[in-house]
Amino acid sequence: MPTTAVDNPLTLRLLGLLVEQPMHQYALAVALNERYPYLNAKSGSVYALVRSLQTAGWVTRTGVEQVGNRPTRTVYALTDQGWRVFRERVRRQLREARVTTSAFVDALAYLGALDRAEAPHVLRERLESLEERISELERAGGPGVKEITMIEVDFVLHQLHSEADWIRALITRIEDGELAWPAAEGRA
Incomplete structure (x- = not known):
């Protein structure tokens, strides 16, 4: 604040x-x-x-x-x-200025606390949110707006596209069993 x-x-x-x-x-x-x-x-x-x-x-x-x-x-x-x-x-x-937000990175560190079946669902919800934001930003600006006055939007779009690609790949790795998952023992 x-x-x-x-x-x-x-x-x-x-x-x-x-x-x-x-x-x-x-x-x-x-x-x-x-x-x-x-x-x-x-x-x-x-x-x-x-x-x-x-x-x-x-x-x-x-x-x-x-x-x-x-x-x-x-x-x-x-x-x-x-x-x-x-x-x-x-x-x-x-x-x-920090580019990443700690809240997402912190939660990502504990992704294994979710059930293997739930994690892709939660990640897909984030992916949907990212895709909505990408779509929104792609509509920002308009005709006659110089690229340099919107350069930050281009940067954020690149970040969001990269994050969306990474999350898609992570979902695939989880669903294919490629990513090792912690044992469910000791969790309620």
């Missing part, structure tokens, strides 16, 4: 969208959900985070926009400080 609003995981993505072009808060929320549908970012969270980023001096108001009968909306852009913070966060996270 972030200790301050600017430590929110959405911060880097919001700043990144503002690198591309100044936007009002509602447009930021829409862009986040179009580009990263799995985040399910709420408008209220985006509005609060933009206010926090403004308080931190990372974004500033650049004007207002009104389309038709819609209410006027304040447009925000990165400040020079926001640009520096954004670039430093990109550097730091590229160097230091």
Whole structure:
């Protein structure tokens, strides 16, 4: 859990969208959900985070926009400080962020605690979830979106495809009896 609003995981993505072009808060929320549908970012969270980023001096108001009968909306852009913070966060996270999640790896370490017949079923459920996420990400972006602005989606897709392939192979190994399984003795 972030200790301050600017430590929110959405911060880097919001700043990144503002690198591309100044936007009002509602447009930021829409862009986040179009580009990263799995985040399910709420408008209220985006509005609060933009206010926090403004308080931190990372974004500033650049004007207002009104389309038709819609209410006027304040447009925000990165400040020079926001640009520096954004670039430093990109550097730091590229160097230091963990790619794997420990929860899955921890559970995988104890796969043998399941019955041999149950394990493929559980793994197939994960595989279905992975395939749904792959499908969702393959629809992200859209025409006219430059690859470099979605490069992280390509990376995640490669990871998910690799994980799905590995899980398919693991299921086959379990079902074919190729993978040694612990004896059921002493388990209830």
